[in-house]
Amino acid sequence: MAETNPTNNTVDSLGTPAPENGSGPAKKPGHRWLVPVLIILAIVISIGPLIALHGADFSGSDDAGSGAIEEVYASSHGGAQYVPWFESILPKMLGYADGEMPSEMESLFFCIQTGIGVGIIAFAFGYLSARKKFSKDPEDTRPLD
Numbered sequence: 663m664a665e666t667n668p669t670n671n672t673v674d675s676l677g678t679p680a681p682e683n684g685s686g687p688a689k690k691p692g693h694r695w696l697v698p699v700l701i702i703l704a705i706v707i708s709i710g711p712l713i714a715l716h717g718a719d720f721s722g723s724d725d726a727g728s729g730a731i732e733e734v735y736a737s738s739h740g741g742a743q744y745v746p747w748f749e750s751i752l753p754k755m756l757g758y759a760d761g762e763m764p765s766e767m768e769s770l771f772f773c774i775q776t777g778i779g780v781g782i783i784a785f786a787f788g789y790l791s792a793r794k795k796f797s798k799d800p801e802d803t804r805p806l807d
Contacts, residue, residue, distance in 0.1 A: 711720075736743040752771075753763045 711718075732744045736742060749761055753761050756763065756767075
């Protein structure tokens, strides 16, 4: 909502002067190149290894880690088979007798976990941004309560 100050200039609710043509908030000069460059960089980082290492095995780190643990354990314990300390209880609770959930279920739980983590991080950034934006003292650098 625009208000008028005593000098007859239009300002928004935070006291920021509106642009002269009234088209919306004033834009900061420069850095128009930043977002496109970061998007291109993200694409190069994600596609670069696929092109540079064509034909390489990009299997999951869980499989590679399990294999490495079994190999190290067998070499240090005279060829004995590694036995995990515990098994996951969720597949058995959901009725999978063999203890393995389908990959679709694993993906679903991974996405839910990712969404919760992103939500927590977004809330923290929003809280910090809003606290600084709406504080009386612009130099407020208090740690989170």
